[in-house]
Amino acid sequence: MAGAMAVLALGAGTATALTPGVATSATSAPGTDGSATPAPAAEPAEPATRADGDSDTTTAVDGKVVTRATTALQRAREVTSESTSLTAKQERAIAEQADAVAELLAARSSGAASRSSEREPLPTEREALPSASPSPLVEDDVRDEAGADDGASGDVVDDAQDGTADAVSTEQVATATKKLTRLVTKARTDVTVEAAPETxxxxxxxxxxxxxxxxxxxxxxxxxxxxxxxxxxxxxxxxxxxxxxxxxxxxxxxxxxxxxxxxxxxxxxxxxxxxxxxxxxxxxxxxxxxxxxxxxxxxxxxxxxxxxxxxxxxxxxxxxxxxxxxxxxxxxxxxxxxxxxxxxxxxxxxxxxxxxxxxx
Ligand SMILES: [Zn+2]
CATH class of the missing domain: 3.30.1380.10 (Muramoyl-pentapeptide Carboxypeptidase; domain 2)
Incomplete structure (x- = not known):
């Protein structure tokens, strides 16, 4: 329990360090209360074995996703603070995606108590999301959730309308994390082309x-x-x-x-x-x-x-x-x-x- 809170606090802190302006919702979320950690006991009716779209009912899978997200946030902070050859564009992209991950983590923790499975997108809808594309879907999700009205995000308005944005799924965190990891890895590769010795x-x-x-x-x-x-x-x-x-x-x-x-x-x-x-x-x-x-x-x-x-x-x-x-x-x-x-x-x-x- 304490460990999970520390993880979430770290995520929010990382977001603040990257771009203080965008991280407001993330920094406010962990203050909610101790119920932030998803508790399996609260959802006894849910099967605990599914590892797919509804995996957020499984604490083990949950924990892994949170750990991955936290690790990705740490790496994002390292690469943006230590690298001298990142382009401004790369740095911005990483910072924004880090904020998105941090916000998802925070929103997830605050929404955990009231989360119900029927409010989440159907698996088929989620599968339709291009998880490997560089589209700004994830950020748009976050903005919708935060209530920002962004005309360009019409493609994901459905999520906001049916209220699914309240319940951040494990998959959303995983997808956002994946994108962040990709950006960080790319940045690191670009940086280390000259510095790192070949094998x-x-x-x-x-x-x-x-x-x-x-x-x-x-x-x-x-x-x-x-x-x-x-x-x-x-x-x-x-x-x-x-x-x-x-x-x-x-x-x-x-x-x-x-x-x-x-x-x-x-x-x-x-x-x-x-x-x-x-x-x-x-x-x-x-x-x-x-x-x-x-x-x-x-x-x-x-x-x-x-x-x-x-x-x-x-x-x-x-x-x-x-x-x-x-x-x-x-x-x-x-x-x-x-x-x-x-x-x-x-x-x-x-x-x-x-x-x-x-x-x-
Ligand atoms: Zn000889």
């Missing part, structure tokens, strides 16, 4: 599409190392990774790894952790001395061709989320953990990834 999956798909589109153009770099020996490529021919200072690759390999990194970061929040990339002949000799058979024979490493990286950050172990994600997604960028380096391969190295140019 990691969407970002990955977009990057992969770019990688594929860039493939033909990047093919010109494939032969750029021709004439140089493995590990003897001049620095000018290499491209440094923007997200990993000092780490260099052949230009096409670097470009596609940059795209993969964007996708990886969208998913994991961190850049790819590059522990090794292009390796000069001298450093291959040094690595061979340290790692022994684990490192390729100097002059034969893909690192010496600028098309291999060693990765940390979780990727160095099989079965991690990072490793599995890369196995699934990196091939779309031309990168993969080669078969020999996979778990069960001839020389398992989860951290070692190689680039093979995508076909354009």
């Amino acid at each position: 990691p999956v969407e970002i990955t798909a977009a990057q992969a599409a770019e990688a594929k589109a860039a493939a033909a153009k990047l093919a010109q770099h494939v032969d750029s190392f021709e004439g140089f020996a493995n590990g003897r490529v001049p620095a000018a021919e290499l491209r440094e990774l923007s997200f990993a200072g000092g780490e260099t690759l052949r230009r096409d390999a670097a470009a596609q790894l940059e795209r993969l990194d964007v996708a990886f970061r969208a998913r994991f929040g961190t850049h790819l952790d590059i522990t090794d990339s292009y390796r000069s002949y001298d450093s291959q000799v040094a690595v061979r001395a340290t790692k022994g058979y684990l490192a390729a024979v100097p002059g034969y490493s893909e690192h010496g061709w600028g098309v291999a990286v060693d990765l940390g950050g979780g990727v160095e172990s099989f079965g991690t989320a990072e490793y599995e994600w890369l196995r699934e997604n990196a091939p779309m960028f031309g990168w993969d953990n080669p078969a020999w380096a996979r778990s069960g391969g001839s020389k398992p190295e989860a951290w070692h990834w190689e680039y093979t140019p995508l076909q354009g």
Whole structure:
């Protein structure tokens, strides 16, 4: 009981915050008395199982509709107060619809005691209402109820004449709420187009599409190392990774790894952790001395061709989320953990990834 009253009071308060001028009837209504909450005990003759047009005799359904309406009002207040990019038109539409919902809630609470089912519109009449259309039917209902004479609302005058406007049905609240929710959702979508990040999956798909589109153009770099020996490529021919200072690759390999990194970061929040990339002949000799058979024979490493990286950050172990994600997604960028380096391969190295140019 107390909860329901708080809900109704909140609805009216929201309406006031949005447009004080229109909310007068809403703000006055909750003051009626404690009988505002629809009490199932007052209508014992009504079947409590119907969840359709006469659902307002069912408190459970009732409560849901009121909760939805209240939530919609809260969101309306949030979006109008927090958004800086709402158009004046959007803001007005949301404010007006919020007032309509608040008024329906208030009128519903004040009319609950005297409400009788025969005064409500027949189900067939209600079904005829275009609930999904942007027509101002709902507002007109409210205005009729409030006694305003609006020449444009002739299409709903019948409601007022047969007195149904006194009894606000659950469906009226639900319909008005639906419309408000739609306006708020639309506003939020418009607002968040720039601000909200796309999902990691969407970002990955977009990057992969770019990688594929860039493939033909990047093919010109494939032969750029021709004439140089493995590990003897001049620095000018290499491209440094923007997200990993000092780490260099052949230009096409670097470009596609940059795209993969964007996708990886969208998913994991961190850049790819590059522990090794292009390796000069001298450093291959040094690595061979340290790692022994684990490192390729100097002059034969893909690192010496600028098309291999060693990765940390979780990727160095099989079965991690990072490793599995890369196995699934990196091939779309031309990168993969080669078969020999996979778990069960001839020389398992989860951290070692190689680039093979995508076909354009
Ligand atoms: Zn490696």
